[in-house]
Amino acid sequence: MNEEKKNGALPPEDYKEPVCPFVSDFYEGGPPVEPIPVGRFIEKLDELIYKKNDIDAARRHLDFWERAAKAGNDTRGLLTVENEMMGFFRQNGTKEEAYAAADTALGLLGELGLSDHISGATTYLNAATVYKTFGEPTKAVENYEKARDIYENHLDKNDPRLAGLYNNYALALCDLMRFDEAEKMYFSALEIVEHSEDQALERAITYLNLADMYFAKLGELDSTDYVENYLAKAEKVLDGDVERNGYYAYVAQKSAPTFEYYGWFMTAKTLRERAAEIYDRA
Numbered sequence: 100m101n102e103e104k105k106n107g108a109l110p111p112e113d114y115k116e117p118v119c120p121f122v123s124d125f126y127e128g129g130p131p132v133e134p135i136p137v138g139r140f141i142e143k144l145d146e147l148i149y150k151k152n153d154i155d156a157a158r159r160h161l162d163f164w165e166r167a168a169k170a171g172n173d174t175r176g177l178l179t180v181e182n183e184m185m186g187f188f189r190q191n192g193t194k195e196e197a198y199a200a201a202d203t204a205l206g207l208l209g210e211l212g213l214s215d216h217i218s219g220a221t222t223y224l225n226a227a228t229v230y231k232t233f234g235e236p237t238k239a240v241e242n243y244e245k246a247r248d249i250y251e252n253h254l255d256k257n258d259p260r261l262a263g264l265y266n267n268y269a270l271a272l273c274d275l276m277r278f279d280e281a282e283k284m285y286f287s288a289l290e291i292v293e294h295s296e297d298q299a300l301e302r303a304i305t306y307l308n309l310a311d312m313y314f315a316k317l318g319e320l321d322s323t324d325y326v327e328n329y330l331a332k333a334e335k336v337l338d339g340d341v342e343r344n345g346y347y348a349y350v351a352q353k354s355a356p357t358f359e360y361y362g363w364f365m366t367a368k369t370l371r372e373r374a375a376e377i378y379d380r381a
Contacts, residue, residue, distance in 0.1 A: 133171030137179050140164050144183055149345030150381040154191065161187060178207045178222065185225040194233045201226040220249035221260075228267050236274035243268040259298055262291040266305055269312070278316040285309050299341050300350045306333035307357045314361075326361055334358070334366050348377035 140160075147157040161184050168177035181204035188197035204222045213219040227242035247268065250261050269284035288305050292298035306329040313325035337354065341347060351370040359367035 130172045132173055134173045135164055135168050135171060135176040135180075137176055140176075140180070141183065145345070148187070149349050150378075151345075152348070152378045152381070157187060174207060174211055178204055178211065178213075178218070181207065182222055182225050185229050189229050189232045197229045197233070201229045215249060217249065217253055220246040220253075223249075224264055224267065227271065231267070231271040231274065236271040239271040240268070240275070243271060257291050257294075259291060259295070259301065262288040262298065262301060262305075265291075266301070266308060269308065273312050273315055276315075278312060281312055282309075282316075285312065299336050299339070300347065303333040303336040303354065304350065306330070306336070307354055310361070311357065330358060330361060330363055330366075334363070337370065343373065343377060345377060345381065348374040 144157060144160055147153045147160060161180065165177065165180045165184070167173075168180050181200045184200035185197055185204065188194075188200060205226055208214045208219045208222055213222075223242045223246040227239040227246065230236070230242065231239035243264065246264055250258075250264055254261055265284040265288040269281040269288070272278070272281035272284065285305055285308060289302070292301045292305060310326045310329040310333075313322040313329070316322070317325070333354065337351060352374040355367040355370040355374075358364075358370065
């Protein structure tokens with residue numbers, strides 16, 4: 100067996116592509132650029148994470164393409180890889196590596212002149228989510244605000260990327276006990292995702308976030324009606340006519356602990372079983 104394939108890496112002929120003639124103009128005066136195939140990189144990463152739940156292979160995939168982007172002087176491609184690394188390391192609880200990816204990605208924005216562009220906003224959002232996850236909500240809010248300024252000025256008001264931003268921003272606001280602002284953010288997210296069948300799982304996520312917010316804001320007794328209402332809404336979405344694909348499995352697996360926390364044990368059990376079944380089929 101080819102050694103590279105055995106180790107989960109791709110041989111050069113599988114990833115090397117012709118350099119666009121305009122690339123050398125963009126990097127005028129710099130070293131030659133060999134761009135990585137960004138679309139193929141993300142497609143394979145999504146397959147490993149959402150369809151197969153193969154975390155070790157996903158890590159090797161990320162490391163491989165980070166090295167390839169650096170070796171090919173592909174700064175834009177490297178920015179994409181570092182953004183994906185932020186999410187991966189954050190979800191797997193590896194703070195040092197998540198922060199390293201955030202530092203690299205934020206540094207690349209200035210180098211590429213993208214600080215005020217959509218790709219810059221996405222990088223701010225991803226970095227903010229890293230900071231929020233590892234206990235720095237104030238630093239997270241600063242970066243969410245940068246992303247918000249760009250998204251709201253450049254995206255359609257119903258763009259699902261705005262809903263994702265509002266959801267994540269609200270989580271950081273809850274950590275700072277700024278519940279009224281968080282509530283507005285969640286409702287802004289719902290206004291976007293409630294009218295699109297493609298965003299059904301994002302609706303479920305938002306409902307669960309609202310349940311947590313009211314519990315934190317009002318306390319166990321006074322939040323009971325709110326919590327039960329939003330858990331029921333989320334359960335209805337997850338039980339409904341939603342494609343049971345890899346992303347569904349990912350969301351189901353991540354949602355189960357919330358249902359379990361509030362005593363919805365059968366719902367949590369069902370979601371975990373569905374996720375396991377989908378991953379087993381992959």
